[in-house]
Amino acid sequence: MRHLPIFITVIVLIIFNACQSDEAIKLGFLYSTSNTERYVKEAGFFKEYVENNGAQVLVEHGEGDEAIQYQKAIAMFDEGIDGLALIAVNANTAAAIVREGKERGVKVIAHNRLVTNCDLDFFVSGDNTAIGKMMVDEIIKAKPSGTAVILGGDKYDRNAVGMGIAINEYLKPHIQSGNIEVLYETYIEDWSIDNAAFELDQVISNTGEVPDIIFAGYDGMAQGCIQVLEKHGVEKPVYITGQDATLEGVRNIVAGKQQMTAYHPSKETAYKSAEVLMMLVNNDSGLKSMHSGFVNNGQKDVPNVRVSSIAITKDNIDKVLIQETASYTRDEVYN
Known part of the structure; x- marks a missing residue:
């Protein structure tokens, strides 16, 4: 007991x-x-x-x-x-x-x-406005003049709409100065690699002109554009944006096929x-x-907190994605 x-x-x-x-x-x-x-x-x-x-x-x-x-x-x-x-x-x-x-x-x-x-x-x-701005800033820094195609995300996604508005806003002075000419702009359903590839292929096939700049809303869409450029045997540099810092996108930056990506x-x-x-x-x-x-x-007005994104280029891949955030290993990026 x-x-x-x-x-x-x-x-x-x-x-x-x-x-x-x-x-x-x-x-x-x-x-x-x-x-x-x-x-x-x-x-x-x-x-x-x-x-x-x-x-x-x-x-x-x-x-x-x-x-x-x-x-x-x-x-x-x-x-x-x-x-x-x-x-x-x-x-x-x-x-x-x-x-x-x-x-x-x-x-x-x-x-x-x-x-x-x-x-x-x-x-x-x-912050879609900041993302659109960083895309324009990084492209203009690398390619201040030339022709451009804008491939936004899905038109039913407010992120795509907001980013597209920002790209146009910050690109406007460069268009007005005559430095940038926009050949074509559209939204891409489902942010799809295949849909992005189709749209760019149509532009090149119908106009016979390869743009100098492609504002692609996402790294997967950028990859679709890269595939089209390779199919057409394009040898000149084409400056392409992206978003999400996918491993494929980062490798494309290292290879010189993509100019930048927005890392969240x-x-x-x-x-x-x-x-x-x-x-x-x-x-x-x-x-x-x-x-x-x-x-x-x-x-209703929904309370919102925004997390800032970072523009990733060849210059800061190691620092941001490998050293600071450990998003990828060096072997994953470079091998």
Whole structure:
């Protein structure tokens, strides 16, 4: 009988810990597709932050299909998540995910891609104006005059629209001075490598002219353009932009096939989304001082925090991507 108090204490501790586990915050990170290298990395960093801060996390992606993403969101809600960070496959139809979450009392934030016409709690993003500016700045620095083609991202993605507006704004004085002539401009559905390649191929085939500059909205699109230039046997240098600092994009910069890419610090961005979502779930009043402004999504002004991007060229690949952020190893980049 003298061991009975110890036995009871152990049982009480087990029950207490089980209750704590049941009551632990549970968050979800639901991204659009595993085909986007950056999103896969950010999902991992989001998970790392949440678990390091004592919460549970579910990670899924929508396989690039808005209907599948909706089904996976419902499954996450059914599993009892308290908050969801969402990279929408479709920024318009994903409003249904936000509405369902809100009806269940789940906090929902948009990560990287604003979801329109819904009661979104928060938006963590890059700065599309700054990205467009850095693309123009780096290109003009390398090629102050010549012909240009602008291939933006998907026209239904506000990131693509915002970046396109910025490229045109900062390119305008160079066009007015007569230094830059824009031959063609269009949006690229799904930010697709194949669609980008098709558009550039049409420009070259129909005009017989190879542009000096290509503003490509994403490294995958830049790769599509590089393939077209190689198919046409183009020997002159063509100055191409990109975004996301994919391994393929970085290697293209090293090889002299691409001029620059916009690097979004994956760890910083994912950690920020995780921090914001945990604060929302905990009703932390400190969140009010964190946002840097508001973005209207068609229904409301959504609090927004922006994470700055970095222009990557041959000059700073080693410093930023290998030494400071350990995004890649030297062997991955150069071998």
